[in-house]
Amino acid sequence: DTAVSQTPKYLVTQMGNDKSIKCEQNLGHDTMYWYKQDSKKFLKIMFSYNNKELIINETVPNRFSPKSPDKAHLNLHINSLELGDSAVYFCASSQGSGPGNTIYFGEGSWLTVV
Amino acid sequence: GDSVTQMEGPVTLSEEAFLTINCTYTATGYPSLFWYVQYPGEGLQLLLKATKADDKGSNKGFEATYRKETTSFHLEKGSVQVSDSAVYFCAPLILGKLIFGQGTELSVKP
Numbered sequence: 001d002t003a004v005s006q007t008p009k010y011l012v013t014q015m016g017n018d019k020s021i022k023c024e025q026n027l028g029h030d031t032m033y034w035y036k037q038d039s040k041k042f043l044k045i046m047f048s049y050n051n052k053e054l055i056i057n058e059t060v061p062n063r064f065s066p067k068s069p070d071k072a073h074l075n076l077h078i079n080s081l082e083l084g085d086s087a088v089y090f091c092a093s094s095q096g097s098g099p100g101n102t103i104y105f106g107e108g109s110w111l112t113v114v
Numbered sequence: 115g116d117s118v119t120q121m122e123g124p125v126t127l128s129e130e131a132f133l134t135i136n137c138t139y140t141a142t143g144y145p146s147l148f149w150y151v152q153y154p155g156e157g158l159q160l161l162l163k164a165t166k167a168d169d170k171g172s173n174k175g176f177e178a179t180y181r182k183e184t185t186s187f188h189l190e191k192g193s194v195q196v197s198d199s200a201v202y203f204c205a206p207l208i209l210g211k212l213i214f215g216q217g218t219e220l221s222v223k224p
Contacts, residue, residue, distance in 0.1 A: 055210065105150070
């Protein structure tokens, strides 16, 4: 029974395409995140939502648009894909965003732009 | 700004060897501290955490102690196994964001 699930796990697409990655959590958490892991395994936060409201947006190009239809879902849409967007994208969730909260990650979505 | 420095990898050990992966951080205040592990081809799993000074987090034989005076959270395990081969990430939680170190790759040989 996966706690944070994301689809697709693997995605290969051409430059210029638009793609979406979906994320759902069944932990009853109210805060969800997107993190990006680059080819050197460096991880950085992209966005954070609390109860469907955007609370963190880390200087991500506006080709990336998160959408939270409800607090259990946070989808990531990427327009006009570029080679540099190739990465692993991790969805995550937590109960609240204060100190002491634990953030739980999904399995990751491996995006390759060719 | 806030940052994390982890021991450079890869670290290669023989089975049953003692493991230490150093982690120090720079942050305002006293963040909660986490270690995450990423096995090959898999996602990030929480390994352990500590929320205040002198707390010790532990899980699966791994331990780390929150050292406020040295702003460190070093990961240790007394006897590693081949199955511990993975990339380990140290991360303080600061203002709702995990700030990750660069990761330390561990390879354990039989």
